[in-house]
Amino acid sequence: MGTGVTDTEKNGNVELDAADLHRDGVEPAAAVGFGRQAGSYAKVRPAYPAAVMETLTSLLPPTPDVHVCDLAAGTGILTRQLLDSGYRVTAVEPVGGMREELERQLAKAGVDILDGTAEHLPLDDRSVDAVTVGQAFHWFDPQPALTDIARVLKPGGVLLMVWNARDENVDWMRQWGDLVADLGGGRPYQDHRELLWEDVVAESGLFTPLEHLEVPQGQTGTPELVIERTRSTSFIAALPPERHQHALDAVAQLLATHPDTRGRDQITIPYNTQIYWCRLNR
């Protein structure tokens, strides 16, 4: 997006203001939604379970010289875990609102923060030992992104992708997912439950076969946590104000009426964290 967008323009379910649009190469729902709700995102989204850093550190023991690019770093949830593990970290994030929150969160933590997209990484060839992608690969144009990730990795470098995926085997969570998708006008990206990441990575021909680990984790809080979680969903955040409020009200109604959540002052959001990794095959 960018040139040619004036005042307000409709793109699917997302009402775009030119001032919200950041740059080419980022889905409008991500640019607008994440840009508007970065504070909510930082407050409500859970960190990744210990198994994520255990997986990475077993593949790539950390030292201050081992350089990791945390791609699509957002507000820095995974970036912080990489820094705490002892890596040198460069965070790449294209959306200004998310980058500002990242700077607020991690300004003093010694991380380099760069503006850039997965498809055009602002890094030199063969300059990093690993690329990590938290909760974001589904937003990328996968083959151009994999090609550019391969370009910046050193020989044998690691690609690790992770999602804190909501566990929709839990009935109220499934209903939340359906409700949010319906009221948001459908998910703006290809739903990653329909994609096999093993196939996407294999298609590139650039990496070893993708390995996978699933780890359950729960995030417990008041019903307001679930409302905030809804607010931090990019394509809900990107809705015009009255549809945005309608979606939040509908979620409050679900929590007030579903047998597993009504009357509860503590609710656990169930996640199954999906960890995928591979190495550059050169």
Ligand SMILES: C[S@@+](CC[C@H](N)C(=O)[O-])C[C@H]1O[C@@H](n2cnc3c(N)ncnc32)[C@H](O)[C@@H]1O
């Ligand atoms: C759900 S957030 C994840 C943020 C963070 N990695 C985390 O684990 O919380 C998705 C991020 O992907 C970024 N993003 C979307 N499209 C992108 C692209 N083409 N290249 C790089 N980042 C992108 C968004 O700006 C947003 O910050």
